[in-house]
Amino acid sequence: MGKLRCFQIDLDNPQALYWSGQTVSGRALVDLESEMKMREIRLEFLGKSRVHWTEQHGSGKHRHTRHYSANELYFNNVVTVFGKGLGGGDEHTLPPGQHHFPFSFMLPPNLPSSFEGGIGHVRYVVKGTIDRPWRFDDNCVRAFTVLNALDLNQLPEANHGAEATDNKTICCLCCKSGPITGTIKINRIGYVPGESVYFEASVQNLSSRECGISAELEMATIFHATTKSKSTHQRINSIQHQTLMPGDSDVWGGDRFIIPPLPPSYLSGCNIIDVRYLVKLVVDPSGPAFDLNVPVEIIIGTIPLTSAVQQYQQTLSAVRPSAPPEVAMPSPSYNEFILGSTHIGNEEGGEHTQGQVDFTPTYTYYNWSRTT
Structure with missing residues (x-):
């Protein structure tokens, strides 16, 4: 046998x-x-x-x-x-x-x-x-x-910044409050896993409700069947910020997301799955209401921008003056x-x-x- x-x-x-x-x-x-x-x-x-x-x-x-x-x-x-x-x-x-x-x-x-x-x-x-x-x-x-x-140096837009603004008005029965307005901004959109994405955000709360504020790194995937498409959204990471009281405004900066190991954007070569990444400002009003989501898209590649490597070298030289002037980029x-x-x-x-x-x-x- x-x-x-x-x-x-x-x-x-x-x-x-x-x-x-x-x-x-x-x-x-x-x-x-x-x-x-x-x-x-x-x-x-x-x-x-x-x-x-x-x-x-x-x-x-x-x-x-x-x-x-x-x-x-x-x-x-x-x-x-x-x-x-x-x-x-x-x-x-x-x-x-x-x-x-x-x-x-x-x-x-x-x-x-x-x-x-x-x-x-x-x-x-x-x-x-x-x-x-x-x-x-x-x-x-x-x-x-x-x-x-996915070489970010081959994508001219990867070195550009991005900014998005949106607002919403909360209605409760027949009453309408003032709008909630959110803005998020990043100085470039191209990154590789291991890099930090720094963002700036501002929120103006003219509503009558307290608002929780957070930021999220999200993977958005579009699956294409022969007759229909379907999207899924997975939160990779999130950062919480302080609550914003009615009538107040706030500017938020200095926090960052470190990109974890993730597949490169787009899945080039595949026609039925598309992967995108978003850095998103989320404003969550208290009580029954939908969140205000303000996203900007980033690109995650496998080969970093030359400008990002040069900036990394300059930062390392400032921290370590004894370092040689030409510092090798970390191997992945x-x-x-x-x-x-x-x-x-x-x-x-x-x-x-x-x-x-x-x-x-x-x-x-x-x-x-x-x-x-």
Whole structure:
């Protein structure tokens, strides 16, 4: 019969992170307690994106569930490493013990960056299958991160500032109070993970209510199915400010957001998922009322602005006069996605799939507090 102790995919790159066009290499490990009969062992290299969600429509006996979905395939290569696909008959025997099957696969250029977003993802995996006659196949899966470089220096707008102003009037029954007006401003919109986003905000409260004030860093994702689009908003971080009393005004400055490890803006190369980032001023009136939200969009890239690097060098030289005049920019490290892992085993291989069934993509992160 054959008993399988372990079936897994090991990558040569321990971080499991690659840029478009690089080579993914490693080996499949099959550890058998006793000999096993099989047709073949094959590996599948798969890059794809998928969007899927459901909505309820109608009411009563006419209520039904509607599915919305879209898919893109970037590559799908299948390679046999043992057995039938390499020639010979349909039945082969693998003796007990550990067996290593090396592989190497070159990624195509211009792939979109990896992304896991609940109702949609851009995902890259190596799947292993032991094809066994008259039995269920044994499967394993190993996901890895692919990054598509977004150089902020290639985007002229990345070095520009941004400002937004909005207001709202609170109505209570037949009474209307004065408006609440908020403004938020940043001096540039292009950043890489690890950089700080400083903002200035001002609020004028001419209403009759107390107003809580905060700022948020938000990821806005648009998922495009074939017949409909859907947006989701996830708060990455928030900063609370003091309460503003009726009739008062306030100017808020000096606080900052540090950009955590996040996928680059836009997901260039993917046509069904779009990722944007917002720094948002939020004014929350007491009592029943909608918040006033004043957003400005920022761009998160993988390669920082040269002007930001020069400013960093000048700041470091001022703090450390003994530092050499030309200070090297910190090399990026690679840290896991701040929003955590996704269970991929059932979708990518089935209920009994071995290997890495929980996956967290990894993104660039620049430590601006030290040099290399």
